[in-house]
Amino acid sequence: MTVKSKRIKLSTKGWDDVIDVTEQVAAFVSESKIKNGLATIFIHGSTASVTTIEYEPGLVKDIKNLDEKLIPSSISYAHDATWGDANGYAHLRASFLGPSLSVPIEEGELTLGTWQQIVVIDHDNRPRSREVVIQVIGE
Template sequence: MPVSVCHGWVEVRTKGFNDIINITPQVRQFVKEKHLKEGQLLIFINGSTAAISTVEYEPGLLQDIPEMMEKIAPMNRRYHHDDTWHDGNGYAHLRSTLTGTSFTVPVIDGQLVLGTWQQIILLDFDNTSRQRRVVLQFVGEME
């Protein structure tokens, strides 16, 4: 079969300040609607204060992740970025850099290959709410 490429988006309104949103249902819907069969699906957030990752989406981790980030890159300290732009979100850029802005997941037999408790998440670290657009790009076989 020839290799195909297709793309789409997941639109998400976030609250900022470590908002963690499970986008797995929207990504699964994309796979279903586009009839994806075998290949690689890239999930990418095109912002420098947000991230894409995977986690067991449960209440304990939804508290643990922001607490961990606050220890690593606290909101209430001075960052050189803030001196440059005066927007107070230097910490958000660092958190995005640490976590990463993309995740690639295999698609096999029309299904995302995720662990039993593994969900795809969007993390918004910025200091304001935003409308985020997550880019989905598939390379592989389609039905």
């Protein structure tokens, strides 16, 4: 079994910035020469998440609207009182989606659906430099 890892840097705008990383992940899977296995995508930090969506402007807007309805940025959270950084909502949003995603690899390709892209969402209230770890395991 082979394990290969790569880190990619992202500059985000914050406020539920959605960034498509599918091409970077697919390129690394190809580089790795692993034919069958698993790709895991992990984002450092507690205010960002990784998921899959159909990456198109309407759905990106819908995600931002849904996040605001479910976990509003305009109310106070206990975290805000503790740290004074007014981003308690960002931690909660990130915890719902989670920091990682695993995608099976078959015949050297990610097994994503036609309209399924891998995205990083930065929920924080400011621009950030983010690091994403891609780890591929298999044969």
